[in-house]
Amino acid sequence: MDAVELTQKLVRIPGVSGQEGAVADAVEQTMRDxxxxxxxxxxxGTVLGQVGPEDASTxxxxxxxxxxxPVVGEWSVDPFGGEIRDGRLWGRGSTDMKGGLAAAICGVAAAAREGTLKHQVAVSATVLEETIEGVALGSVMDRIDPQAVVICEPTSLELKTAQKGRLEMLLTIHGKPSHAAYPERGVNAIDFAARALRALDAMKPVTSEELGKGILVATDIISDPHPSISMLPNSVTIRFDRRTLVGxxxxxxxxAMRDALTADNISNYDLKVTDSEVSxxxxxxxxxxxxxxAWSLDRDHALVAKAIDAIREMGDEPRLGVFGFCTNGSExxxxxxxxxxGFGPGAESDAHIIDESVDIGEVAKAAEFYRNLVTGMAGA
Ligand SMILES: [Zn+2]
Incomplete structure (x- = not known):
């Protein structure tokens, strides 16, 4: 089975975060085969496949x-059809990231078949990345302690050496409920929430030359009670996503957020990092x-040099960049x-969209790159 065939097989098995069991069954069987x-x-429920001598380091x-x-909106293709047309494989997860996963599984197997491995190499097919980056990979790394990690997320075959991090927070503004006919008798948490949003939006973002801006964005807002009808709510909670920089x-x-709120005379709030349950x-x-x-690897590092060699071995010129989104590399x-x-097939811009698809030429190339990298770093 080649990487494109395996991508198609995996795309045809739905599996949103927390429901990856059937995908894991297929991955496990494929690795054995x-x-x-x-x-x-x-x-x-992460599947870990290992090749190379058992007593050697990884x-x-x-x-x-x-x-x-999840599949949302109106698709023009079957999101779980895995149709191949116009040089692309179509379906949810094709780019993010069953193409990269399939390429890693096949590329590492190809290197192992050459029979020259002096060290172990592993592939982890992790769970729950879309919900909580890093936790599942941490469990793998507790077991096998690898010397280097390749994140196979979509990079359009660009070599990524850094990534913004992510902090998710909940800001709860406390009000004083009252009848909506007499708002002056209460304190409207919604008015304070609007002020808080403006104050936080006006903050000067931190920036770095390599990763750009530390972005703060509100992703969710809910009143308590919800719905709050004919009364001022007891509180309003806003969820924030902050993209972070190295250091x-x-x-x-x-x-910094508390300072911005204090400067606007907002004190009736709690701000905390989210820790809600995941299953x-x-x-x-x-x-x-x-x-x-966030993280950044020095571009003079030996791992970058080996990756550049593996790209040149395919006859391609290396392109270096940084991830725009958060990945398991945070762990x-x-x-x-x-x-x-980071290195993988598919474009970041094709992730999480309606009519998601991946260039099958890139899937094949990624498998070749992974094979070359394994041979170069763990071979004879
Ligand atoms: Zn992804």
Whole structure:
């Protein structure tokens, strides 16, 4: 089975975050069929395939998540059809990121078949990345301690050496309920929420030359009670997503936001990092803190040099860049400081859209790159 065929097979199996079980079954069977030495699953339901000598250290871990975002809107193709047309494979998860996952599974198997591996190489098919980046990969890294990690998310075959992080927060503004006919008797939390949004929007964003702006955006707003009819609500909660830069801490971000609110005389609030419960398809439940740090790998690092060699081996000129979105690399590089790069088929702009698709030529190329990288870093 080649990487395009495997992408098609995986796209045809739905599996939003927390419901990846059937995808995991297919991944596990495929890894066994392709000759992986060991294939296991952890408590989160992540599938880990390993090749190379059992007693050797693990030089490389390729990571791809199995979960996809929900199908929404009007599609012109069957989102789980995996149709191949005009050089592209169509369906939910084709770009994000069953193409990259399939390419890693096939590319690593191809390198192992050459029979020259001196070190172990692993592929993790992780869960829940779309809900909480990094947690599932952390569980894998607790077990195998790789020397380097490749995030196989869509990069249009560009080599990514850095990534913004992400902090998710809830701002709850407390009001004083009253009858809507007598609003002067209460305190309207909605008015304060509007002021808070303006104050936070006016903050000067932190910036870095490499990663750009630390973006703060509101993604959700709800009153308590909801609906609040004919009365001022007790409180309003706004969810914020902050894209973070290298070196920023949770406390840096929270205190800057508190300062902006204080400067606008807003004090009737709580601001905290979210830690709501997440459940895996294995029924394991946990409450992760939504803090995924940014990271950057020095472009002089040996891993970057090896990746450039692997790209040139395919006859291509390397293109270097940084991720615009957050990935499991926040765990490997941001938290654990393990050298990490990103490289995968498909464009970031094709992720999470109606009529998602991936260039099948890029899927095949990515598999070739992964094979070359394995041979170059773990081969004889
Ligand atoms: Zn993804």
């Amino acid at each position: 392709l000759g992986y030495r060991e294939v296991t699953r952890d408590s989160f 030089h490389l871990l390729f990571d791809g998540h199995m979960d996809v975002v 920023e801490t949770q406390e840096d971000i929270l205190s 895996a398809y294995t029924e394991k439940a946990f409450e992760p803190i939504r803090w995924m740090p 490997s590089a941001g938290v654990r400081k393990v050298p990490t790069i």
